[in-house]
Amino acid sequence: MEQHSDTFLENASKALGNKAQADIRDLLGLFTPLLRNAAVDNFEHFEALRHHVKRVRQHSLDNLDHYLATYEQQALKNGNRVHFANSGDDLNSIVLDICQQHNAQRIAKGKSMITEETGLNDFLQRANLDVMETDLGEYIIQQAGETPSHIVGPALHKSADEVRQLFLQKHDLGERELDNTEDIVGEARQILREHFLKAQVGIIGANALVAEDGYSMLVTNEGNGDLCANLPPVLIICTSVERILPRAEDATAMLRLLVRSATGQSQTCYTSFYSGPRREQDVDGPLETHIVLLDNRRTEILASDYREMLQCIRCGACLNHCPIYNSVGGHAYGSVYMGPMGSVLTPLLSSLEESNALPNACTSCGRCAEVCPAEIPLPDLLRDLRHQETVEKITAPRWRIGLKLHTWLARNPRLYHWLTGVGIHLLHLAGRKRGSFRKLPLAGGWTSQRDFPTPQGKTFMQQYRAQRKQS
Amino acid sequence: MDTNPLDNASPGHGPVVALFVTCLADLLRPSVAFNSIKLLEQTGCRVVVPLQQTCCGQPAYNSGDYESIIPLAKQLIAALEPADYVVIPSGSCAGMICHHYPQLLDGDWRDRALQVAAKTFEITSFLSDILPIKRGHRAAIKLPSVTYHDSCAGLRELGIKEQPRQLLQELCDTELSELPQTEVCCGFGGTFCAKMPEISAKMVHDKVHSAQTTGATILAGGDLGCLLNIAGRARREGVDLEVRHITELLCGDLDGPAIGEGE
Numbered sequence: 001m002e003q004h005s006d007t008f009l010e011n012a013s014k015a016l017g018n019k020a021q022a023d024i025r026d027l028l029g030l031f032t033p034l035l036r037n038a039a040v041d042n043f044e045h046f047e048a049l050r051h052h053v054k055r056v057r058q059h060s061l062d063n064l065d066h067y068l069a070t071y072e073q074q075a076l077k078n079g080n081r082v083h084f085a086n087s088g089d090d091l092n093s094i095v096l097d098i099c100q101q102h103n104a105q106r107i108a109k110g111k112s113m114i115t116e117e118t119g120l121n122d123f124l125q126r127a128n129l130d131v132m133e134t135d136l137g138e139y140i141i142q143q144a145g146e147t148p149s150h151i152v153g154p155a156l157h158k159s160a161d162e163v164r165q166l167f168l169q170k171h172d173l174g175e176r177e178l179d180n181t182e183d184i185v186g187e188a189r190q191i192l193r194e195h196f197l198k199a200q201v202g203i204i205g206a207n208a209l210v211a212e213d214g215y216s217m218l219v220t221n222e223g224n225g226d227l228c229a230n231l232p233p234v235l236i237i238c239t240s241v242e243r244i245l246p247r248a249e250d251a252t253a254m255l256r257l258l259v260r261s262a263t264g265q266s267q268t269c270y271t272s273f274y275s276g277p278r279r280e281q282d283v284d285g286p287l288e289t290h291i292v293l294l295d296n297r298r299t300e301i302l303a304s305d306y307r308e309m310l311q312c313i314r315c316g317a318c319l320n321h322c323p324i325y326n327s328v329g330g331h332a333y334g335s336v337y338m339g340p341m342g343s344v345l346t347p348l349l350s351s352l353e354e355s356n357a358l359p360n361a362c363t364s365c366g367r368c369a370e371v372c373p374a375e376i377p378l379p380d381l382l383r384d385l386r387h388q389e390t391v392e393k394i395t396a397p398r399w400r401i402g403l404k405l406h407t408w409l410a411r412n413p414r415l416y417h418w419l420t421g422v423g424i425h426l427l428h429l430a431g432r433k434r435g436s437f438r439k440l441p442l443a444g445g446w447t448s449q450r451d452f453p454t455p456q457g458k459t460f461m462q463q464y465r466a467q468r469k470q471s
Numbered sequence: 472m473d474t475n476p477l478d479n480a481s482p483g484h485g486p487v488v489a490l491f492v493t494c495l496a497d498l499l500r501p502s503v504a505f506n507s508i509k510l511l512e513q514t515g516c517r518v519v520v521p522l523q524q525t526c527c528g529q530p531a532y533n534s535g536d537y538e539s540i541i542p543l544a545k546q547l548i549a550a551l552e553p554a555d556y557v558v559i560p561s562g563s564c565a566g567m568i569c570h571h572y573p574q575l576l577d578g579d580w581r582d583r584a585l586q587v588a589a590k591t592f593e594i595t596s597f598l599s600d601i602l603p604i605k606r607g608h609r610a611a612i613k614l615p616s617v618t619y620h621d622s623c624a625g626l627r628e629l630g631i632k633e634q635p636r637q638l639l640q641e642l643c644d645t646e647l648s649e650l651p652q653t654e655v656c657c658g659f660g661g662t663f664c665a666k667m668p669e670i671s672a673k674m675v676h677d678k679v680h681s682a683q684t685t686g687a688t689i690l691a692g693g694d695l696g697c698l699l700n701i702a703g704r705a706r707r708e709g710v711d712l713e714v715r716h717i718t719e720l721l722c723g724d725l726d727g728p729a730i731g732e733g734e
């Protein structure tokens with residue numbers, strides 16, 4: 001997708017001004033953590049499993065070469081074709097080639113963040129293919145011409161009424177009310193079913209790749225992934241290299257964390273393992289299957305100080321618990337990935353220069369790291385990115401130099417105490433009556449939104465030094 | 472220079488506690504430091520305030536300038552390490568010293584940082600977990616109703632949750648009503664609030680209004696950063712909320728103006 005993270009602050013400002021959307025976000029910010037916490041509290045093994053899965057993920061990443069090779073071997077044995085895509089463009093071209101080889105016109109797509117990352121839909125549509133998203137949330141935003149606002153619930157920002165209006169406008173189905181969610185969902189189902197039956201290629205993502213047997217695992221709540229995978233004659237699975245896990249039981253262990261962290265369920269409605277094309281004795285399934293594995297700088301990340309980010313299992317819990325995500329919503333980030341995980345990933349996948357605001361969209365409150373099932377130290381990684389911004393002089397000079405000056409002064413206690421003593425005393429005299437300042441030079445960021453409380457009097461150090469002299 | 476830290480310690484036989492005042496208390500709210508000394512002395516500690524202290528370096532550190540705060544960290548470690556304990560009236564500064572200094576430094580200095588970290592405590596946790604303060608024969612301090620704001624660093628880096636509430640119960644006579652979504656950040660975040668003021672404003676607006684729903688007269692907390700943010704926003708919105716540091720409540724020091732209030 002096109003990236004707009006360079007205008008994060010403007011995007012955020014716009015989002016904050018939209019009252020109806022802000023109300024939806026407030027509600028989500030309240031409920032999604034409650035759902036997750038209830039699910040985690042009811043599952044006594046969560047902490048132990050979290051620790052275990054993190055180690056498995058780290059082990060898989062440490063031995064990525066080995067497990068990818070094993071996976072490829074097994075997948076080939078199962079009759080799949082395996083492609084490696086270095087960049088997003090590579091993935092898009094590989095997929096288009098496959099579609100064109102089969103003269104495919106209609107594509108049924110399951111939810112896949114990887115294809116969002118590479119902008120596959122636009123690419124295929126430019127080649128005149130008819131691509132339809134079949135996950136309800138993805139379908140809604142596709143109809144609305146929007147991008148996902150959340151990695152798990154792409155259309156969470158839309159109210160039922162907005163969806164109703166959208167369907168009435170987009171679906172040429174004559175007079176109808178659509179005044180309840182059942183009817184709205186029913187209408188989407190009807191349209192999607194027709195598309196499934198006519199599609200010549202199905203495209204899905206994967207939550208995990210199992211090295212030992214060459215299977216890929218996908219979880220959905222609507223079952224649309226299975227229809228994409230089994231009805232069209234050709235199946236393409238688009239995913240990225242770091243989804244690899246050694247064994248099937250590792251994938252199911254990860255799954256137990258994933259669903260609880262994502263939606264607060266104990267199990268998703270559909271969990272599928274795909275082995276490969278239809279075998280002789282099978283009654284259905286695709287005739288041909290492809291697996292496209294995207295790198296897109298992931299091996300670079302693996303070799304960097306940010307490698308822990310590759311442990312991410314895309315549950316979205318860090319988004320749901322992030323006060324900044326909940327304030328401004330996913331679109332403000334201007335990227336496929338949003339919230340804490342997105343603020344780490346986006347600069348790594350694109351450029352820090354362009355997305356330099358994102359690592360600063362963090363109060364270091366630590367709530368994301370507290371809930372992250374992959375135990376990724378998100379606030380530390382974000383601060384490390386800010387460090388990189390400082391080193392590369394991307395940080396605005398007034399901050400970089402201002403803070404250096406402050407630190408320098410702090411290293412000279414006598415001077416610091418004397419200077420602050422003079423300054424604070426003056427501030428106290430100027431503001432003691434009112435108790436706070438509405439405006440203060442050099443503190444425009446602060447006073448644009450809140451008063452600056454007046455200092456109580458002399459500084460503590462002044463008073464303390466004076467006391468000591470007396471005694 | 473304080474060569475011997477005991478030089479300026481208060482008299483007695485108890486353990487020597489170095490108070491790290493924090494820059495915000497030093498500059499904006501000295502009563503927090505004076506009340507901290509009072510509370511620590513009530514537990515029998517001998518309190519010293521090393522004069523080589525200024526700021527722990529969080530503003531630069533959180534903005535990503537790791538290099539320039541290394542000498543500052545060393546200076547503060549050297550100033551604090553002679554004491555038996557280090558006590559700080561702030562969760563985020565205590566978190567900085569306990570968790571971030573050791574990560575930042577190498578070799579010998581890391582060891583020294585770890586040794587200081589092991590004896591450094593946020594004040595409510597020190598007064599509850601290390602040298603519990605007891606009311607004894609003193610009368611409980613009568614307070615209007617209170618709600619407590621958990622600072623993120625205190626809560627998540629140091630596990631401070633029950634301690635301030637227990638202390639209020641032990642020393643004061645008050646009704647505590649909890650904030651809805653008390654685990655959600657108030658939007659301060661150090662330089663965040665100045666770098667992204669609009670987003671921060673939404674967060675602190677929410678916090679001020681949840682405080683109002685509790686019906687409490689006083690909002691107390693253990694971190695001046697949050698409290699200045701909340702009080703400043705309440706003032707801007709014209710919301711009547713008395714914002715105070717927990718040490719002021721525990722000493723019954725309510726005569727002076729609350730944070731952001733005029734004389």
Ligand code: SF4
Pocket residue numbers: 261311312313314315316317318319341368371372373374375376
């Ligand atoms: S960073 Fe952690 S919490 Fe966020 S999406 Fe990834 S696994 Fe989930």
